[in-house]
Amino acid sequence: MTGVLIRNARLLDPVRHTDELGDVLVVGETIAALGPPATLSAADGVEIIDGGAGRLWVMPGLVDLHVHLREPGEEYKEDIESGSRAAAAGGFTTIVAMANTKPVADNAEVIRYVLERGRSVGLCRVLPVGAVTMGQAGETLAPFGELKAAGAVALSDDGHWLASSRLCRSALEYAQDFCLGLHMHAEDPGLSAGGLMHEGAVSTGLGLRGIPGAAEDVAVARDLILAEATGGRLHICHVSTARSVELIRAAKARGVRVTAEATPHHFTLTDEAVVGFDPNTKMRPPLRGVADRQAVIAGLADGTIDAIATDHAPHSTIEKDAPYEEAANGIIGLQTALPLALALWRAGGLSLLNMVERLTTGPLGVLGMTCPGLARGAPADLAILDPECTFDLTAAALMSKSKNSPFVGWQLKGAVETTLLGGRATYRRHESK
Amino acid sequence: MTRLAGQHLLGMRGLDRDTIYRILDTATGFRDISRRTIKKVPTLRGRVVLTIFYEPSTRTRMSFELAAKRLSADTAAIQVAGSAAQKGETLLDTAQNLDAMQLDAVVIRHGASGAPHFLAERIKARVINAGDGQHEHPTQALLDLYTMREHFGRLEGLEVSIVGDLLHSRVARSNLIGLATVGAKVRVFAPRTLLPPGLAETYGCTVCTTLDEALEGARVLMTLRLQKERMTSGLLPSLREYAREYGINAERLAKIRPDGVLMHPGPVNRGVELSPEVMDGPRSVILAQVENGVAVRMAVLYLILGGGEEAAS
C-alpha cells in the first residue's frame, strides 16, 4: 500500500474552519491520520513531503465548476486528458465538464463517454454536465432523467441563455424531480448582440461595440424571478456585474435557491485590459468596469458568490490569433486560478479560509455535495502548494493544448507543489519542468 | 516629439502636439507640388506602397494612391470584397503573404477595430491605418486639422463642434483625440441612440444635449456620415426623421459663427446629414478637405518612408 506523509505543513480546512500547522498521513486512497506538526511517522516506502514549518500549505483538492474540455468534438483545442493535466497542475482534483461539446451532451452516450474517459485518464475527477435543451438550441427540453442516470451532476446550456421564459420555467420545475440544478449563462442576446467588450468609456475609446451590463442584469433578474416562482435550483455562471451581485444577494435573503460563481479574470481584470486589442481579453461575459469588479469581490467575500470557477475555455490560434472582432470568446484558466485567488486574498479582498471555501466547499455545495475536508477517512484529494513561490507564467508551462490566457508573461505568486487524487500524485511541480 | 520615421501610423493616439504640427507643416510643402505642372517628386522612388481595403472606399484609396504616386513610389491595390462572413484568407495569412512580397508600406482599411495593430505586429512593412472599424482614421483627422488650421490660422482654443453619428464614427474619434491634443475647444452632439458613453471623460469634450447648443458659437461645424444600416438596427426610425431633426440645412448653418465653416469627411448623404444648398454653399470647405487629403497623406508617407538607411533600420 502506498502512502504520503506531509509533515509540518500549514493545514487549511474549510469544513472545520481551521488553519494550523500539522501533519497529514495518507495511506492508500484516504487520509489515514492527522496530527500536530512533526508528530506523525510513517512506514518505509512512504513518501515524505516536508512542509517546512508552514512553508507548504495543504488544502482539499480544488473544485472547478465550469470547465470546457472540448471532448468530444474539438480535440484540437483540448481534450479530457490535456484538460485534466492542466487541472491537476492547477491544484484541482475535481472538474465539472460543460455540455457544449460536439455532439452536445444532451444524451446518455456523451455523458457516459465523458465520465469514463475522465476515469481512464485518471488525473482528475471529471463530472459531466448535461444540456438543458436538445442541441442547446433552446427549443425542447433534454431528457434530464436519462442524463442524471448516466452521471450528469448538473444541467447547463452554457454559451447560451435560455431565452424562452416558458421553457426556462419548465426546466426549473422538471429538474427538481431529479435534484439537478440549472447552471445559467445569463445574457440577453438582444442586448449583447454584436458586442465585443463591456460598454463604457473604454469601448468608446477603442471603437469596439459594447455589451451593456444590462444584458446580464436583465437575464439574471428574469432567472431569479422564475427560480423563486418555481422553487427550482438556479446557479448563475460567471457573474460579472454589480447589479447581478446585488440581485442575487437580495434573492438569497428572500430564500430563493440560487447560487453563483465568478471567474478569476473577473475579479482580477477590468475592461481597461482590452486596450491594445489583445484577443485574450475577449470573453463572454466581458471584462467589466471597476465598480463591477469591486462588487464581484465583495460578493465573494460575503458569500453571495459561492464559488470561484474558471470557465476554462480553450481556443487554438486559429480562433484567437485574429483581429479582436473576429477572435473567439474565452480564455483558459485552470493553471492561473490559484495564484490569482491568492493575489486577491493578499490584496485584502477575501479572508484566507473564505478563499479556500470558494474553491472547495463552495463549488461542491452548489452541486449538492459535501466536501469532507481534511479528516480521517476522507478521500485523499489534496492540493499542496507553496504560496510564496514566484514564477513567470510562460506558454510552455501551460499543460493545456491551447494557450489563450492574458496572464502569460505575468509574474504570479503561488505555485502548486503536488496534487494528490485519491492518494496518488497527479502533478508534481519539479517533475514538470 | 515622436518621430514618424520608420514607425507605423495606427492612430492619433500617441501623436503629441508638436508631432501633429510638424506633419501639418510638412503637408504644406507637398500641397504646392500638387499644384504645379509636374506633380511628382522622386523622393520615394523605388518604394512600394500597397493599399488593401476590406471596406469599400473610392476617395480614401485614390487619395493614398495619388499621394504615393506623387512621391514616385510604386503602388498596388487590393480591394477585398467585404462581408462579415467572408471566406478565404484570414488577415493572418494575408499578413504573412504581404511580408513575403517585400513591401515598404501597407495602407489598410478594415472593418474590425484593431486590425491595423494586428497587422503591424506581424509584418515588416510599415502599416498606415486608413480606417479600422469604429476605432480610428488618423489621416482623416490630420487633414481635417490641416483644413481648420489653414482656414483659421490656429487650432488652440478653436471652437469646433462635431455633430452626427458619433457612436459609429472613427473619424470623430480620431478628430476628438487630435483636437484635444492641440487644445481646441470641442463640443459634440448626437441623437441619443448614437451617442457613445464616456465621451467627456475619454476626450475632454463637452457633450451637448441639443443640436442648437452645439451649433451656437461654432467656428468649425464638422458633420458626420450617417449610414443607412443604423435604421435596420433599431437605432433610428428613418432617414427622413434624421434629416428633419438633425440634418444641417441653411437655417441651422446660420446658427454657427458668421466666419464659421462646414466640414464633412465624405461621402455625404445628400439631403440627410447636409442639405444640397449648404453642401455646395460658400461655407463648405469639403472640397478643400479632399485636396488637403492628398498633401497630408504625402506628408505621412514621406515622414514614415523617406528616411535614409539609418531611419529604415
Next chain:
Amino acid sequence: MARVVLEGPAIAQALDRMAATLCARATDAPFAVVGIRRGGEIIASRLAARLARQSGTTPPVGSIDITLYRDDGFGPHDWPVVGTSHVDFDPASYTIVLVDDVLYTGRTVRAAIDALLDYGRPKAIRLAVLVDRGLRELPFAADAVGLALATEPGEHVTVELAEAGGAGATGPAAAAGTAADRVIVEPAPRGRRL
C-alpha cells in the same frame, strides 16, 4: 579653432567678380537666378542685383528647396523641413544661374538640378557658388566661384550674411550693410552634411 577666411568688403568683391564671369560667357538667353534654399537664396538675390547692373536687364529670381530630391532621405533623429520652391517663370526661356553658398560634395547641386528640371527644360544652367571647398563626391564644377578653399572633411564651412542676421547684425556694422558678412571654417559639429 574657427577661422574667418573671408569677410565684409571681400565678399562683395567676390560677388562682383562672379557676376562679371557669368556675363562674360552670356549667350542670347537672358539670365534667371535660382538660389538653393536656404544658403543660396540671399546670395542669389545679391548676384541678381549685380547681373541687373552689369547686363542691363533684371533677371527673375526664384528658389529651389531640395529636401524632397535628396539622395539620402533623412536620419532617424531628424525632422525634415519641407520648404516650398518658387520658380514662377518658364525655365525654357532662360539660362538659369543656380546659386549656393558652399559647394562641397556636389550632392546638393545634383538634387537642385533635378528639382529645377521638374519645372522645365532651361536653355542652360550655370553654377555660381560663393565658396568652393573641394572634396567632391559627384563630378560638378562651378562656373563662377567667389573663393576656392582647401578644407578637411572634418571641418565645417559657414557663411554668415547680414540679411540673415549674422554676427553683428545690429549696431553700426549692420548699418554699414555687408560689413557683417563672414565666411568661417571650424571643426565640424556633430550632425549631417550635404
